[in-house]
Amino acid sequence: MSTAAAADAPSMRAVPPNRLIAFYRSSIGKKWIVALTGLVMVGFVVVHLIGNLQIFLPPAYINAYAAKLKSLGPVLWLFRISLFAAFVLHVINTIQLSRMNRVAKGERYVKEATVQATVASRTMFYSGLILLAFIIFHILHFTLGWIPTENIHVMDYAPEAGNAKDPLLHNVWKMLVGGFRNPFVSVFYLVSMGLLCMHLSHGVESTVQTLGLRTKPLARPARYLSWGLGWAVFLGNAAIVLAILFGFIK
Amino acid sequence: MNLTLKVWRQKDSKSPGRIETYAAKNIPESASFLEMLDIVNEDIMHAGGEPIMFESDCREGICGTCSMVINGYAHGGQRGTTVCQLHMRHFKDGDELTIEPWRAAAFPVVRDLVVNRSGLDRIIQSGGYVSVRTGSAVDGNALPVPKKNSDLAMDAAQCIGCGACVAACKNGSAMLFLSAKVGHLGLLPQGQPERHRRVLNMVRQHDQEGFGNCTNQYECEAVCPKEISSTFITRLNRDYAVASARELLGAV
Amino acid sequence: MSTPDFRNVSPLAAPPTRDAATANGALDGKTPQGPLAGAWDRYRAEVQLINPANKRKYQVIVVGSGLAGGAAAATLSELGYQVSCFCYQDSPRRAHSIAAQGGINAAKNYQNDGDSIFRLFYDTIKGGDFRSREANVYRLAQVSRDIIDQCVAQGVPFAREYGGQLANRSFGGAQVSRTFYARGQTGQQLLLGAYSALSKQIATGGVKMFSHCEMQDLIVIDGHAKGIVTRDLFTGEIQTHMAHAVVLATGGYGNVFYLSTNARGCNVTATWRAHRRGAFFANPCYTQIHPTCIPVGGDYQSKLTLMSESLRNDGRVWAPAKKGDKRAPQDIPESERDYYLERKYPSYGNLAPRDISSRAAKEACDDGRGVGDHGLGVYLDFADSIKRLGEPLIRERYGNLFDMYEKITGENAYQRPMRIFPAVHYTMGGLWVDYNLMSNLPGLHVIGEANFSDHGANRLGASALMQGLADGYFVLPYTIGVYLASEGGKKLPKADHPEAAAVREASTGRLQKMLAINGKRTPGEFHRELGLLMWDKCGMARNRDGLQHALQRIPQLREEFWQNLRVPGEAGNLNHALDHANRVSDYLEFAETMCFDALHREESCGGHFREEYQTEDGEAMRDDDNYAYVAAWEHKGADAQPYLHKEPLEFKEVHLAVRSYK
Known part of the structure; x- marks a missing residue:
């Protein structure tokens, strides 16, 4: 007879039946998924922006860049599928978290007040939803070409070094310029980029926090990084749209 | 007046x-x-x-x-x-x-203004302790603790368990409370043997109690009467991921 | 007499047991024979043990979840006993031990300054003005060292030096640095350590925790304590809990003064009800007045806030030398300040024990030299220390206390001296217990502040935490076995036992009676009136006339209470007014016994200062020939004078001496 085991609480021995699912279902596990998938998408947004900034160079640059990407073939599809998976996980988990959080808060205060939560942090769900709509529109628009703006899918780009046998390729430069000449489209893009700026300004800092990197000395730099990245993405993308809309690029 | x-x-x-x-x-x-x-x-x-x-x-x-x-x-x-x-x-x-x-x-x-906060007690019961039997301890000075760690642990240990962090959180999350205890014990050598199991258990209990998630707004930190820093939640996130990874590998 | 006869024990109760009384009528503390050093070890070597498998068959009730109760519940459960633990707070983590600031003593001699078990023992006996039991105090000093080890192992973040070793500070009444501390929140950290141990045992199922459950009465069957009746303060539900042994760890009775440093909920109910069921109440007149509290503001004030005594390490206490000097402190030149502690007690100076420092402050104020709006205050000045050590170091040591002071008074103590005044803080008296920490009622054990045993007539700073944890972790878990091994074979009575049912009935009836009076005065008003009376007549200084006046007035107030009380609401719901009324009704009875004790003790010792018994220069005058005993009072029913039992105090290792800190 021994009572030695009495010193250990049963929970100290308990291991959940499926450890991966336990992680996925836990509050912090979900945050990790949101943070990691968010990080993937932030990376994509930054690369995407850098690529698109070639619009300010002669048309051949961006067209060649697009052609290069297309030529990656299966690798491109791997990127697309990964990105899509990240996107889906991000959306599903944030929707689940939001719902859980609404339930967890229960009855709201008659008189609400906020001390230091930023507007961006409190509107993540809504900025996220509108961005979701934007992304669908964006894919329909430029990737699939289902939104018929000017010169949407014109195949008249001839690579410089190409010989006559090469087929003509997609003129991305014309598509962009054509697309953003439409003021309705441009305004929608601008508004969405503004929301993306907000979303990133909280999202990047949150990622640093969730990944456990926001230590005391890094708390402030994380916030600056977050705002900086948000604004950089906004200004870069907005510059493209505005430059075309106001005819600086034609 | x-x-x-x-x-x-x-x-x-x-x-x-x-x-x-x-x-x-x-x-x-x-x-x-x-x-x-x-x-x-x-x-x-x-x-x-x-x-x-x-x-x-x-x-x-x-x-x-x-x-x-x-x-x-x-x-x-x-x-x-x-x-x-x-x-x-x-x-x-x-x-x-x-x-x-x-x-x-x-x-x-x-x-009226009285609420039932026993959920916080149950979070502690799920692992907010060092399993040491009375009378089995070594001499207090046999376990040196760097002053810096000891001070930081004290910053976290000051939590009075009032629940203001939960009340102020837009999501009803108790992460600041939870992270304070995980941080306090995780920073000390005494807390190491159970460190991973502790954080896993406490987070699971937290979720089970119906507390919400942290969305990194830090309203908790702003109202905390002991001014416990949200960087303890940072530490918690890190600890939880490490513990989960170890659990996946069967090392906890 | 129209007071309802609730004071009477129910007719089924057996008469109080005389087990503890020896043939000549004196109480027997059951202390081990032989030299003090080694006595506890011999006791442990000889004490009867209970087989681990059998421990599981014993139910133990622990009332209170502070340092003593929490530690005892956790440790008893680790040993294998089935423990039920009760606290009136909504969580065991909130027990009032949490408010202790300064530190905990232990004879570790880590500072190599000559400390030892004997020195801690001697300091405690002397600090207690030679009114405590030697054997208990020696044991306390001995286990003090284990406490530190235990708490460190639990993860209590005690202050450390840069080398990683534990830091110490000095404290009132001692000339060595033996106090361990965790910033200004030592009590909190120690309590959270005990709470974590308790939480672990709750998780194992070894402890059943009943939060927001207040003990209403003790069930005594065949002369043995066998259970309690409780009320769930959230739902109003009355419950009966039976056990082989009952442990009270319910703290002190300082709130009899209404204003004290105790928490609002601290009360005498558990110990008083046990007293009415036969347990003797020992030395109730020994109350400690803490010298460094924030002075009283107005009559709406609900509590007094203590500033840790550790402040006296670096602060200098002074009052203006001239009467009625209303200048701001910085305008009073050095030559017109009276650093009265340094002047009167040069060797201890600002670290003179609590009772002496408190009385000195009172003297200065009575002399018309008090500061602040009401003239009830003296200065605690840090200017010299800030100059010597720099503000950052002072901030590191006492930052939270300075912040607290500023929150309450709106004054910045880094720039101007604090105003302080004594306030009721701790009560050395409590239920009488023997060396086993068992009261005269078999089965009823009393630990921590709730018992009387270790501090004599005055407690030294940083010793309450030590005693609570010593009792809870290291003493009671052994000594309770003595009772259980001898009486353990007896069957546990069921909750529907006629005596248990009668006690339950009485508890319910009492609450219903209070609700039905529907008079004009609130429980708070009665409490405040009683508190003022007690502070005035049985406070820092007492005299015969005042005590006799109080003894006349208290029964009147009690009678008025039962006729003119107003408690709105019902018993079957959360009802703070009812909780308060219930506690006040016990204070109204307890206060009388306290005054009897103060009146009968015709000497001045420690926390009991009788104005008639003082030296020419105003120091306390003890009377060892006639009063070197523990006064243990037996309840004799409604409005009857309690009966005095004496436990003579024998001093084998220390010599009775005039306590001098000069």
């Missing part, structure tokens, strides 16, 4: 509640907020009513019993202050104050 109070009244957990208005008359500026409520309650009782039920005990900011939201601010909005240490000199004559209980699904209202 004279004030108008709009106070949440609720007979018990099952009855619906509502805001009722009371006049607080001739309140001395040097009174604490709870002493102001004591005065109002004496008036209510003399007028034949039932006093406003609110919890308090030590009235010196350490026991963590007092709990109310004033004009939307948990503990009233003075930095690093529990409501029992909040003094009326911070208010103006004629102010209208809305006083509500902590709001979170995991904190059901018991009566």
Whole structure:
């Protein structure tokens, strides 16, 4: 007879039946998924922006860049599928978290007040939803070409070094310029980029926090990084749209 | 000074509640907020009513019993202050104050401003300790602890378990509370043997109690009477991921 | 007499047991024979043990979850006993031990300054003005060292030096640095350590925790304590709990003064009800007045806030030398300040024990030299220390205390001296217990502040935490076995036992009676009136006339209480007014016994200062020939004078001496 085991609480021995699912279902596990998938998408947004900034160079640059990407073939599809998976996980988990959080808060205060939560942090769900709509529109628009703006899918780009046998390729430069000449489209893009700026300004800092990197000395730099990245993405993308809309690029 | 109070009244957990208005008359500026409520309650009782039920005990900011939201601010909005240490000199004559209980699904209202916070106890029971049997300890100085770690652990250990972090969180999350205990024990050598199991258990219990998630708004940190830093949540996130990875690999 | 006869024990109760009384009528503390050093070890070597498998068959009730109760519940459960633990707070983590600031003593001699078990023992006996039991105090000093080890192992973040070793500070009444501390929140950290141990045992199922449950009465069957009746303060539900042994760890009775440094909820109910069921109440007149509290503001004030005594390490206490000097402190030149502690007690100076420092402050104020609006205050000045050590170091040591002071008074103590005044803080008296920490009622054990045993007539700073944890972790878990091994074979009575049912009935009836009076005065008003009376007549200084006046007035107040009380609401719900009334009703009875004790003890010792018994220069005058005993009072029913039992105090290792800190 021994009572030695009495010193250990049963929970100290308990291991959940499926450890991966336990992680996925836990509050912090979900945050990790949101943070990691968010990080993937932030990376994509930054690369995407850098690529698109070639619009300010002669048309051949961006067209060649697009052609290069297309030529990656299966690798491109791997990127697309990964990105899509990240996107889906991000959306599903944030929707689940939001719902859980609404339930967890229960009855709201008659008189609400906020001390230091930023507007961006409190509107993540809504900025996220509108961005979701934007992304669908964006894919329909430029990737699939289902939104018929000017010169949407014109195949008249001839690579410089190409010989006559090469087929003509997609003129991305014309598509962009054509697309953003439409003021309705441009305004929608601008508004969405503004929301993306907000979303990133909280999202990047949150990622640093969730990944456990926001230590005391890094708390402030994380916030600056977050705002900086948000604004950089906004200004870069907005510059493209505005430059075309106001005819600086034609 | 004279004030108008709009106070949440609720007979018990099952009855619906509502805001009722009371006049607080001739309140001395040097009174604490709870002493102001004591005065109002004496008036209510003399007028034949039932006093406003609110919890308090030590009235010196350490026991963590007092709990109310004033004009939307948990503990009233003075930095690093529990409501029992909040003094009326911070208010103006004629102010209208809305006083509500902590709001979170995991904190059901018991009566008026009193809520049930036993969920926090259960989080601690799930692993917020070092399993050491009485009498089995080595000499205190046999276990040197770097002063820096000891001080940081103390920063976290100061948590009074009042639940203001949960009340202020837009998501009803208890992550600051949880991270303070995980941080305190995780920073000390004594806490290492159970470090991974502890964080896994405590996070799971936290979720099971119906507390929400942290969305990194740090309202908790702003109202915490002990000013516990949200960087303890950072540490918790890190610890949890490491522990989960180890659990996946069967190393916990 | 129209007071309802609730004071009477129910007719089924057996008469109080005389087990503890020896043939000549004196109480027997059952202390081990032989030299003090080694006595506890011999006791442990000889004490009867209970087989681990059998421990599981014993139910133990622990009332209170502070340092003593929490530690005892956790440790008893680790040993295998089935423990039920009760606290009136909504969580065991909120017990009032949490408010202790300064530190905990232990004879570790880590500072190599000559400390030892004997020195801690001697300091405690002397600090207690030679009114405590030698054997208990020696044991306390001995286990003090284990406490530190235990707490460190639990993860209590004690202050450390840069080398990683534990830091110490000095404290009132001692000339060595033996106090361990965790910033200004030592009590909190120690309590959270005990709470974590308790939480672990709750998780194992070894402890059943009943939060927000207040003990209403003790169930005594065949002369043995066998259970308690409780009320769930959230739901109003009355419950009966039976056990083989009952442990009270319910703290002190300082709130009899209404204003004290105790928490609002601290009460005498558990110990008083046990007293009415036959347990003797020992030395109730020994109350400690803490010298460094924030002065009283106005009559609405609900509590007094203590500033840790550790402040006296670096602060200098002074009052203006001239009467009625209303200048701001910085305008009073050095030559017109009276650093009265340094002047009167040059060797201990600002670290003179609590009772002496408190009385000196009172003297200065009575002399018209008090500061602040009401003239009830003296200065505690840090200017010299800030100059010597720098503000950052002072901030590191006492930052939270300075912040607290500023929150309450709106004054910055880094720039101007604090105003302080004594306030009721701790009560050395409590239920009488023997060396096993068992009261005269078999089965009823009393630990921590609730018992009387270790501090004599005055407690030294940083010793309450030590005693609570010593009792809870290291003493009671052994000594309770003595009772259980001898009485353990007896069956546990069921909750429907007629005596248990009668006690339950009485508890319910009492609450209903209070609700039905529907008079004009609130429980708070009665409490405040009683408190003022007690502070005035049985406070820092007492005299015969005042005590006799109080003894006349208290029964009147009690009678008025039962006729003119107003408690709105009902018993079947959360009802703070009812909780308060219930506690006040016990204070109204207890206060009388306290005054009897103060009146009968015709000497001045420690926390009991009788104005008639003082030396020419105002120092306390003990009377060892006639009063070197523990006064243990037996309840004799409604409005009857309690009966005095004496336990003579024998001093084998220390010599009775005039306590001098000059």
